[in-house]
Amino acid sequence: MREITIPISDDVIRELKVGDPVALNGVMITGRDAVHKWMIETFIKKTRAPQGDDLAVYEALKPVLAGGVIYHCGPVVSGLETKEYKFVAAGPTTSIREEPYQADVMKHFNVKGVIGKGGMGPKTLKGCQETPGVYFHAIGGAATFIAQSVTRVLGVHKLDFGVPEAIWVIEVKDLPVVVTMDSHGQSLHQVIEEQSGKVLQDLLTK
Amino acid sequence: MRDLTHEILELIRRTSSDLPKDVEERLKAAVEKETPGSAARGALETILKNVELSRKNSSPICQDTGTPIFYVKYPAGWSTLQLKKQIRAALADATKRSYMRPNSVDAVSDKNTGNNLGGDDFPYIHFEEIEGDELTIELMLKGGGCENVGAQYSMPDNRLGAGRDLAGVRKAVLDAVHKAQGQGCAPGILGVAIGGDHGSGYIKSKEVLYDKIGARNPDPKLAALEEQLTREANEMGIGPMGFGGKTTVIDTKIIGLSRVPASYFVTVSYMCWAYRRRKMTVRGEEVIYD
Structure with a gap:
C-alpha cells in the first residue's frame, strides 16, 4: 500500500494507476450534495450571490483544497453539544450524485483527489485527466473502521447544512482507499459496467 | 400501558451497530470465493473488520x-x-x-x-x-445509497424484451442489478414485488427483506426464481463495491401481490450488505x- 500525504503533487497523481491501494494522510474536507451545489452556484457559475459567511468559508477552503482532497462523506459526529467533535462513523456516500459538479469543482480549486464510493462518470473522468486528479474508492458502509483513521476534527463550516452535509475539516492517518479512476483516462467502473453489460445481454437473450 | x-x-x-448473524455468515462465505489480493476480497475483509468493530463499540x-x-x-x-x-x-x-x-x-x-x-x-x-x-x-x-438504486418496471418492457410473466420478471430484476453496479454497496440483497400498484410494490419489496437469508418463498416457482436470480446476478461479475468479483447478490426474496388487470409492476428494492x-x-x- 502506497502512503500519500496531502497536499498531493501533480507528479504523484500522474504516477497513480487504477487498482493502486493507497493510505491517505493529512488534512481534507468532507463535502457532498449540498456543498457541491453551493460551490457551483455561488463561486463557479455564480448564479447565486454570496450570503452570510459564504465568502469567508470560500477563503478558508481555498488553501485546504489546493492540492487537497474532498471526501464524499456524511459522518456521524459525537460532541455536538460541547463542540468537542469526534467522528464516530464515517464511510463514503455514493459519488455519482456529484457527477454534474465534480469536474468543475476539481478544476476551480485544484482538487487532486475525490474519495467516495460507486465511482463517477465520463465528465469526472475527463476532469481527472485535465486537473489532474484521481478518484479514490473507500469501502462503502465500513463506517466505524474508517472513522478510526480520522485522528482529529479541526473544524466545521456550514453546519447549518446539517451534520451529514456540513464541511468537516479533518486530519486523517492511513485512510485506506483504492484508485478506481486515474488521471490517464482509465476507470475501473467503466470497465466493470461494460463487462457486466455484455453478460446481461447474454442473459436477456436466454 | x-x-x-x-x-x-x-x-x-x-x-445500527450489530449486523445480524445470518448476514455476517454469508459475507464470511463470500470472502473465500474471491481471489486473494483482489480488490473484491480486500473490500469484504474490511467490511468484516468493520462489522466486528461496530459491534464492540456500539457505533453505527x-x-x-x-x-x-x-x-x-x-x-x-x-x-x-x-x-x-x-x-x-x-x-x-x-x-x-x-x-x-x-x-x-x-x-x-x-x-x-x-x-x-x-x-x-x-x-x-x-x-x-x-x-x-x-x-x-x-x-x-x-x-440512501441502496434506496436510490431501487427500480420499478411497468410490464411489458420493450427495451428488455420482457413480458408479463416470470420470464419477464427475471429480465427486469437482472437489469436493475446491472444498473445498480456497485452503487448500492454490493454485495446486496434483492427484495422483489410482482404486481400491486406503484406504492404497494415498493412497500412490499421492502417488507420481504425482514425475512431471514435463505428463507424461500413457499411457491416452488418463485423459490426457484429467487435462486436463479441470485445465481445469474452473480454471473455478471459486478462484485463487492462494484470492483469486479464473484459475489454481487447474497440473496433474493420475491413476493407476489394481487394486481389490477391493466397493471403488471416489477419492483426491486436493493438492500446494501449493511443489512x-x-x-x-x-x-x-x-x-x-x-
Whole structure:
C-alpha cells in the first residue's frame, strides 16, 4: 500500500494507476450534495450571490483544497453539544450524485483527489485527466473502521447544512482507499459496467 | 400501558451497530470465493473488520443510518398512539447518543431536524393488530445509497424484451442489478414485488427483506426464481463495491401481490450488505431481542 500525504503533487497523481491501494494522510474536507451545489452556484457559475459567511468559508477552503482532497462523506459526529467533535462513523456516500459538479469543482480549486464510493462518470473522468486528479474508492458502509483513521476534527463550516452535509475539516492517518479512476483516462467502473453489460445481454437473450 | 421507550432504544442500538448473524455468515462465505489480493476480497475483509468493530463499540456499522422502518405487530390492549410516541422518543435519544445520524431533512427547506424526527412520516411506522399476546417490533435501517438504486418496471418492457410473466420478471430484476453496479454497496440483497400498484410494490419489496437469508418463498416457482436470480446476478461479475468479483447478490426474496388487470409492476428494492434489521418481542414482562 502506497502512503500519500496531502497536499498531493501533480507528479504523484500522474504516477497513480487504477487498482493502486493507497493510505491517505493529512488534512481534507468532507463535502457532498449540498456543498457541491453551493460551490457551483455561488463561486463557479455564480448564479447565486454570496450570503452570510459564504465568502469567508470560500477563503478558508481555498488553501485546504489546493492540492487537497474532498471526501464524499456524511459522518456521524459525537460532541455536538460541547463542540468537542469526534467522528464516530464515517464511510463514503455514493459519488455519482456529484457527477454534474465534480469536474468543475476539481478544476476551480485544484482538487487532486475525490474519495467516495460507486465511482463517477465520463465528465469526472475527463476532469481527472485535465486537473489532474484521481478518484479514490473507500469501502462503502465500513463506517466505524474508517472513522478510526480520522485522528482529529479541526473544524466545521456550514453546519447549518446539517451534520451529514456540513464541511468537516479533518486530519486523517492511513485512510485506506483504492484508485478506481486515474488521471490517464482509465476507470475501473467503466470497465466493470461494460463487462457486466455484455453478460446481461447474454442473459436477456436466454 | 407499559413504557417501552428504553427497550426500543436498545433495539435501535442493536440494529445500527450489530449486523445480524445470518448476514455476517454469508459475507464470511463470500470472502473465500474471491481471489486473494483482489480488490473484491480486500473490500469484504474490511467490511468484516468493520462489522466486528461496530459491534464492540456500539457505533453505527454505516454512517448512513438510513430511513428507520418500524413494523409493529400488537395484540389487543396496546395503544398505537402511545407506541408511536415511545418510538419517536427512543429515536431522538438514539440520535443524541450517536447510534443514529440525524437523517431527516425537510424536502422544501432542506433543513435537517437534527433528531431524526420529521413530520408524521419520518420514521416510517407500520402498525398491525394481530392475534395472540406477544408484541413484536421490527426495525430495518435502509441507507440512501441502496434506496436510490431501487427500480420499478411497468410490464411489458420493450427495451428488455420482457413480458408479463416470470420470464419477464427475471429480465427486469437482472437489469436493475446491472444498473445498480456497485452503487448500492454490493454485495446486496434483492427484495422483489410482482404486481400491486406503484406504492404497494415498493412497500412490499421492502417488507420481504425482514425475512431471514435463505428463507424461500413457499411457491416452488418463485423459490426457484429467487435462486436463479441470485445465481445469474452473480454471473455478471459486478462484485463487492462494484470492483469486479464473484459475489454481487447474497440473496433474493420475491413476493407476489394481487394486481389490477391493466397493471403488471416489477419492483426491486436493493438492500446494501449493511443489512440492518432486528426484532424485539414483548412476552409478558420479558423483552427478547433476536
